[in-house]
Amino acid sequence: MKPTQRPYQTEEDYWCIREFLREVSLHNNRHDFSWSLLRWDYWRWHVNENIFHMKLEDVVTLWELNGQIVAMLNPDGDNEAFFQIHPAFQDQVSMSEMLDVAEAKLPKTKDEGKKELIVWVNAADEATKGLFTERGYVRSKFLAEHMRRRFFSQPIPDSAPKSGYSVRALGDENELPARSWLSWKVFHPDEPDEKYQGWEWYRNVQRVPLYRRDLDIVAVAEDGELAAFCTVWFDDVTRTAVFEPVGTHPNHQKRGLGKAVMSEGLRRAERLGATLATVSSYGTAAHALYESMGFTEFDLLEPWIKEW
Structure with missing residues (x-):
């Protein structure tokens, strides 16, 4: 069965997304291959509420099966796209369809009329990077996000x-x-x-x-x-x-x-x-601080960019 797509609608969706991201985290053995619960909360209440003021109905799209959220597309900044997919439904969610929606809803229109979109992907996800390449994206000059973790052992x-x-x-x-x-x-x-x-x-x-x-x-x-x-x-x-x-x-x-x-x-x-602590870093000084605190294991989240 193919998931159905719909926009974010009510505050109830906010709470359902929180539970969805918790489930995804646990299925991914708490690797941040999708946003953590905190990142969604922090974006909702600080990044968006204080800085960007986007309408959630305009920029957040959900995919559902039998009333259950199985994937979500959302921004961070005003020309970025992040793809949250439940690993148990990976084969049923069309990444190409999610990218279509991202290109329709989330790009920034530049002064000369061109559009620009930055999409983020786990550096180890060769299939998605291959799709991005086919669709005209290239690795951005921006730094990758080091999603660091340390255990309390x-x-x-x-x-x-x-x-x-x-x-x-x-x-x-x-x-x-x-x-x-x-x-x-x-x-x-x-x-x-x-x-x-x-x-x-x-x-x-x-x-x-x-x-x-x-x-x-x-x-x-x-x-x-x-x-x-x-x-x-x-x-x-x-x-x-x-x-x-x-x-x-x-x-x-x-x-x-x-x-x-x-x-x-x-x-x-x-x-x-x-039992687990996480932190993200981009630059040299932050890398050094977090490594000194035991956050030596990390996954890389890469930005890819397209202009059209």
Whole structure:
């Protein structure tokens, strides 16, 4: 039987997608060949709600068999496509059909009228890469995503903060402006401060169903300034702890604070019952930090691009 295609329709679909992604993760032995539950949640409440403001009905497409979701197409940015397919239904889902929908719904139209789409694929998936090649895609110049994992059978590094710093959970709402400012300085180190647009966006981060303030870890300098952070998201169904995001203020780097907050996050996740931790990295510095924390095993997610 062929799966039927339909657009995202109601908030109920959001919750069904969460269960679908949990099932896919467990079927894939918790490899992130499809999006993790957290990545969907984080995209829904932070990336899209705070940045892109896409209508889910316009950009998320589902494939169903007997009322069960077996595949999903969704964006991340405004010209990207990600393909989530339940491995038990791999032979019944047409990747070519999913690509047709992606090219119809998700490309960016450039100034000269051309369209551009970036599609993401597991680097080991030769069949899908072959299809992309046939359809005119080439490997993009953008960096691949290293989807890293470590098991809690490994010892957690004992990375204490440098003298003058302490590590703790984020405080109440009164501390959200400082936490937001820290994110701005970490991810926009070369931007003028006048571009900073406030802290209210962090309320949406805290609306993510998996959010726990006791897993929102910060390093604090002696003068009370927030200096580094890592947010950990624990799913008790898959027993997986996802680290997203991790960062250190430019003025406090090279002091071991990234390791310190991650060590604390790992310890807290272990106490909750996590058996696997994951984190993604792109650049050299992030690779080095996560490898030093035991995240040495990884799958590669490659971007491919087409212009027409």
